[in-house]
Amino acid sequence: DAGVIQSPRHEVTEMGQEVTLRCKPISGHNSLFWYRQTMMRGLELLIYFNNNVPIDDSGMPEDRFSAKMPNASFSTLKIQPSEPRDSAVYFCASSSLGLNQPQHFGDGTRLSIL
C-alpha cells in the first residue's frame, strides 16, 4: 500500500522565495494534517483538514503560511515569502475520520531557507 507521499524531499531556496510543499494522503483517509518539526520546538501541528475543509489553522505561524486541500487526494502548504526561520522538516499525515484513528506520516520535506 502506498503511504503518505510528500514532495519534494528536500528544498533549498533563498530568503524571499515562494515555497510550495505537496502531500498526497492515503486513499480513503478523510483527515489531513500538516506538522513542522524543529530541534527547538519539537513537532507542532500547523493545520488540519477534515473532508477537505480546514478545521483548525491556529498553529499556522504567520500570514506568510497558507494551506489548501482542493480535493481528497492532494494538499499544499505554501510559504510566501520564505524566511530563514522557516527552515525545518515539514510533515504531512493522514488518518481515517474519527478521534481515535492513528495518524500515518509521510517522510517529510526538509526545508532550508538561506
Added chain:
Amino acid sequence: KQEVTQIPAALSVPEGENLVLNCSFTDSAIYNLQWFRQDPGKGLTSLLLIQSSQREQTSGRLNASLDKSSGRSTLYIAASQPGDSATYLCAVPGDGRTYKYIFGTGTRLKVLA
C-alpha cells in the same frame, strides 16, 4: 494548557534487555494517547493508540499502559533488538475533542548489539 514530558531523553541498553519509556501529561481530560516511533530522516510511525477507556494496548513486543488519573503512560519494550533503535514519541490531544495533538520531545533509544 496541555504539556507532555518524556523521560529519559536518551537511553542506551544492551540487546535483549526489557525497557520502559515514560510519558507524562498535565491535563488528564484526554480521549486517547498515541505512541510513535521515528527513525532518522523519516516520518513518524504509529505504534499504539490507547483510548481513554482502555488501560493498555499490546502489539508484539510492545505494551503501552495508560493511567489517566495520574497523567502517565509507559511504553514497555520486551527483549529489545538493535532494530528497535529510534526515537519514541508520545502524543495526547491538546484540549477537548480535538485532533490537535501535543507531542513530547521523545526518548532517543539505542539498542547495542
